Amino acid sequence: MPVAPTRGPEPTSESRDPTTDLRNAGPLATDSLEVDRAAIQLECNRLSYSYPSIKGSSAKPVFQGVDVKVYKNELVAIVGPTGAGKSTLLRCLGGFIQPTEGHVYLHGHEVLRPSSKIVLIHQSIATFPWMTALDNVKLALTCKKVDEAEAERTAGEMLDLVGLGDNKSSYPKELSGGMRQKVAIARALAASPSILLMDEPFVHLDEISAGELRREIHSLVFNPESTLDGVVLVSHNLTEVVELADRVYVMSGSPATVVDEFRIDLPRPRALRDSSFLLDVDHLIGDLSTPKTTP
Amino acid sequence: MESVLVVLATLATLGRVWLLIGLSIVTGWGLAFLSIRSRAFETAYVPLVNAFESIPVIAFLPIVLVVFVTRLGGPVGSELAADFLVFDAVAWNIWIGAYQSFKTVPEHLAEVAENYNFGVVRTLWNLFIPHSIPRITSNLFSSFADALFYISVSEVFTVGLHTYSTFGIGTLIVQFTRSGDTSDLALALIAIGVAVVLTTLLLTRLSRKAVARYGLDTRGEITTRPGPANARSRWLRAFGGPRRRISARLTRTAAERDGRVGGSTPSRSGPLVKWVAIAILLGLVAYLLYGATQLILSVPRTEWNSLFSQTPFLLLSMGADYLRVFAVAGAALVVSITLGYYLATHSRASAVVAPVVQTVAAFPAPTYFPIFVGATIGFLVTAFPFGYVELYVFILGFLSCFYYVFFDFWIGVQAIPSEFWEVMENHELGFRQRMRRVILPATFPYLVTGLSSTINSAWAGIAIGEFWPDIVGNRTLVVKIGMMKFIGENLAAGNVASAAWVSLLFAVVVLIYGLLFTRNLMDLARRRFVVEEGVYAG
Ligand SMILES: Nc1ncnc2c1ncn2[C@@H]1O[C@H](COP(=O)(O)OP(=O)(O)OP(=O)(O)O)[C@@H](O)[C@H]1O
Numbered sequence A: 001m002p003v004a005p006t007r008g009p010e011p012t013s014e015s016r017d018p019t020t021d022l023r024n025a026g027p028l029a030t031d032s033l034e035v036d037r038a039a040i041q042l043e044c045n046r047l048s049y050s051y052p053s054i055k056g057s058s059a060k061p062v063f064q065g066v067d068v069k070v071y072k073n074e075l076v077a078i079v080g081p082t083g084a085g086k087s088t089l090l091r092c093l094g095g096f097i098q099p100t101e102g103h104v105y106l107h108g109h110e111v112l113r114p115s116s117k118i119v120l121i122h123q124s125i126a127t128f129p130w131m132t133a134l135d136n137v138k139l140a141l142t143c144k145k146v147d148e149a150e151a152e153r154t155a156g157e158m159l160d161l162v163g164l165g166d167n168k169s170s171y172p173k174e175l176s177g178g179m180r181q182k183v184a185i186a187r188a189l190a191a192s193p194s195i196l197l198m199d200e201p202f203v204h205l206d207e208i209s210a211g212e213l214r215r216e217i218h219s220l221v222f223n224p225e226s227t228l229d230g231v232v233l234v235s236h237n238l239t240e241v242v243e244l245a246d247r248v249y250v251m252s253g254s255p256a257t258v259v260d261e262f263r264i265d266l267p268r269p270r271a272l273r274d275s276s277f278l279l280d281v282d283h284l285i286g287d288l289s290t291p292k293t294t295p
Numbered sequence B: 001m002e003s004v005l006v007v008l009a010t011l012a013t014l015g016r017v018w019l020l021i022g023l024s025i026v027t028g029w030g031l032a033f034l035s036i037r038s039r040a041f042e043t044a045y046v047p048l049v050n051a052f053e054s055i056p057v058i059a060f061l062p063i064v065l066v067v068f069v070t071r072l073g074g075p076v077g078s079e080l081a082a083d084f085l086v087f088d089a090v091a092w093n094i095w096i097g098a099y100q101s102f103k104t105v106p107e108h109l110a111e112v113a114e115n116y117n118f119g120v121v122r123t124l125w126n127l128f129i130p131h132s133i134p135r136i137t138s139n140l141f142s143s144f145a146d147a148l149f150y151i152s153v154s155e156v157f158t159v160g161l162h163t164y165s166t167f168g169i170g171t172l173i174v175q176f177t178r179s180g181d182t183s184d185l186a187l188a189l190i191a192i193g194v195a196v197v198l199t200t201l202l203l204t205r206l207s208r209k210a211v212a213r214y215g216l217d218t219r220g221e222i223t224t225r226p227g228p229a230n231a232r233s234r235w236l237r238a239f240g241g242p243r244r245r246i247s248a249r250l251t252r253t254a255a256e257r258d259g260r261v262g263g264s265t266p267s268r269s270g271p272l273v274k275w276v277a278i279a280i281l282l283g284l285v286a287y288l289l290y291g292a293t294q295l296i297l298s299v300p301r302t303e304w305n306s307l308f309s310q311t312p313f314l315l316l317s318m319g320a321d322y323l324r325v326f327a328v329a330g331a332a333l334v335v336s337i338t339l340g341y342y343l344a345t346h347s348r349a350s351a352v353v354a355p356v357v358q359t360v361a362a363f364p365a366p367t368y369f370p371i372f373v374g375a376t377i378g379f380l381v382t383a384f385p386f387g388y389v390e391l392y393v394f395i396l397g398f399l400s401c402f403y404y405v406f407f408d409f410w411i412g413v414q415a416i417p418s419e420f421w422e423v424m425e426n427h428e429l430g431f432r433q434r435m436r437r438v439i440l441p442a443t444f445p446y447l448v449t450g451l452s453s454t455i456n457s458a459w460a461g462i463a464i465g466e467f468w469p470d471i472v473g474n475r476t477l478v479v480k481i482g483m484m485k486f487i488g489e490n491l492a493a494g495n496v497a498s499a500a501w502v503s504l505l506f507a508v509v510v511l512i513y514g515l516l517f518t519r520n521l522m523d524l525a526r527r528r529f530v531v532e533e534g535v536y537a538g
């Protein structure tokens, strides 16, 4: 299959970074939990979505007939060209918008509105500038009806977990982009959700911070103490996807459909320069560069 | 029916308003240019304009009377008095806009102008003026609404036994109201309605054209993301303008801090411009001193004594008015926030309600208020025999300022990034939590920047409502105690000196208040609550 380097970064670009491989095999990565393919956590059937039509133009679906499943302890990635509707799909999964057709189920119950059971981490890092890191995280606990001291303690623990223990009273503008994204992640984890939705969470970070965060994220979300049952990650970066995901959905076309579902069975921690790793990246590149048949 | 007269009068009023808006723009350019070229001028000019903006137009009335009506007299005096009041209503806003856009001319363009040795005229004409057009255009709407608000008091006023008036729809409305000529009054109100709607349409179009043609003004733009529901509402798009105005105020210091402000370095100014600036400054100061001494000398000593002895009572009256203003502004704030939040989360409702609020708000409340009073007074007098006057003053104040508060809050809500809404939904924050933790902090800068126009418009309504002779038939609306009532009664009795003295006291208080309070709030708003910094992208 021909390799089209125009889609996403080249598979080798990551491995040129000397820091990547050195810290790849952290002790953290080993305590991750195994995927349990018998237990479906989040599921959607034949999902379609059209944005309300603007006067004059007819409403054209962004995507159509999309099936996605997330098993227990599984990190599912969604890739696709820009504009394919990945972010829109993620918002449907979280209940922020209602699909035009189809339904979303979490543990068998239909998802009709956003709740703290499914938390979304944004591509653009959303921290409130007038709150300290700790207050930003505490926000996730306001609906939990825990008392102030308890909230303070939990929020502090979450910040310790993401490595921001020393920055609890900093305001977002005093933190780097990567640190802010960690605050957002701590806030998401503090809500003790079942599902974490991540929309290109690393895209605004520099390569070094992104690499570090990527290596930490899997063990951060799948550890025995975590309440998380699954993660959905949207990304443009195919190396990142192969590094993190257990399974990948490839969306393409207009309206977009799932054109490929692809399991990544590499052992963790994954070495970014292994030939099997690169083979999987190539597979995704191939998926995305097959000429689209647009009528 | 006097339809021809009504149409002519409407045209006369519109002509007057537009001419004075034009004059404000031209003088605004001149003054803005002087202030970016001369530090000394700028240091005096900017705080003064900001402070004057927060003095209600009505407070100038006695001074106007002294200068134009009693000195000049005749139809020219009345016309100039009206012109002065309208000018006062429109100028500050436009001057601030001109100054801000001159301040934010991109440096690379300013450098081009220097590189090619543009003279003063060519620099102004080719660079600064085009750059300022989008922002000034967007300020026109509120200037226009402000000017219309006062037509019924600026075109005609009574001092002692004498009524001074000049031709215009405001004068006609007062006449029709006094003579109980309802059909003509209705006609006049319709004429104003048509004028308001047409002007709104025109300004909307103009504003869009201006942005399309001259819009290199990207620094003042807030990147609006689709809000939860109605970010795409037609109503808001039509109002790209005021959003720019407000965001410009917020970003102003950012630009200054960066030191990337075009043409603001004093070393760039030619010596001529500098001297002109200083001459104008000195001229102004000299004129003010001259006017003040003239005025003081013209008042006899016994008069001074009585004025001084009245002062404690006057300060008390002023306090009463401040209480009213805060009550009105507070109520407007609560209603705006509740309504604004509801509209922001219900797109269908906002498509209907928002344009209605807009149109009603632009319609000058004093023109229809007598009708409202006529319709309700019978009931209210029996229902609230002691409080009905206060209630009317409150309502008129509310009608006058609600629009500004609502609008500022609404723009602030629209600027909240959609990510923030999603975080609020995600963590299931209730109404109170959303308000306290996210929405109020996020809209705080917008409410603060709108503060002076809000307070100002609240004052305007209260000023008119506190003393309104013959509002319905022979009934005079008058409060027990109030500074504006004092001014009104003294003018009606021909006692200009007392009225002028209160105005002066009031101006001093407003200036102090503005310098101490408003500024600090603004700084706080800029430092901590700028929502645009909340979403990090690159
Ligand atoms: N609020 C909206 N109203 C109308 N159309 C929209 C809206 N948001 C997105 N779209 C359209 O929906 C399509 C999918 O957008 P979406 O943001 O989901 O794509 P994406 O796959 O996440 O793209 P990217 O990789 O660039 O983030 C695009 O064609 C976009 O134009």
Ligand SMILES: [Mg+2]
Binding pocket: A086, A087, A088, A199
């Ligand atoms: Mg996206």
